Ligand SMILES: O=C(CO)[C@H](O)[C@H](O)COP(=O)(O)O
């Protein structure tokens with residue numbers, strides 16, 4: 001870990017984007033995502049349920065409460081009915097946390113935005129598989145992977161030329177590519193990109209809003225996905241998003257998921273730490289003894 005962006009400008013009220021442009025940022029040898037083992041359970045709180053009036057504080061709070069990733073729901077009012085976050089917010093949050101910024105793009109034509117999110121500091125960029133989002137799924141997935149490869153080459157060049165000093169900026173090193181399936185979209189849609197992605201995100205609600213109820217039928221889809229990955233000899237992260245709580249997380253963990261998004265279950269809980277730990281430790285309830 002070489003250089004670290006100053007966050008003091010944030011506290012003094014200066015614009016964080018401008019501040020981070022002037023300052024060298026952390027240059028990493030590997031992706032932030034690679035710090036984590038796929039044998040562990042990752043919790044990625046969705047900031048959609050955070051208090052947007054104090055977003056930086058909310059992200060610091062979940063970071064300190066022990067989350068591994070920060071889930072950022074990007075909605076354009078076209079692919080889904082809601083409009084939320086763009087790359088400027090991702091860029092503003094980048095100096096606030098060193099945790100993985102897990103960007104879920106619920107937008108039309110994500111291919112036009114991948115570069116912006118990568119530049120803003122996203123660690124994972126996940127795009128929807130449905131054709132109402134992108135016509136060229138394979139192409140956009142590879143667009144994300146190409147950025148990662150280009151950034152790795154740039155880092156190698158920078159290191160050989162001792163350019164990792166102030167002013168040299170590599171933010172998109174090791175961007176991981178994810179693909180997302182809506183509850184009604186079959187697994188077969190991603191069969192031919194499964195060997196190209198680092199992460200598959202199974203939606204357990206219809207996308208667009210936080211606080212919805214978990215759709216039980218998606219547990220079987222996660223189990224089927226895990227089986228397909230084993231058959232194909234690939235091992236992407238299996239992430240689940242929507243209605244996940246400490247009470248039901250065990251179902252998706254048991255089915256093979258290792259990254260769990262939780263919005264309302266974390267941000268509406270009295271203790272973020274207890275909610276995150278509760279999701280990780282979620283267990284099937286023991287059946288009550290019959291007298
Ligand atoms: O992508 C999403 C909605 O489209 C959100 O990530 C998801 O809904 C998380 O919120 P909650 O845990 O409250 O369901």
Ligand SMILES: [Co+2]
Nearest residue numbers: 046073104241
């Ligand atoms: Co999401």
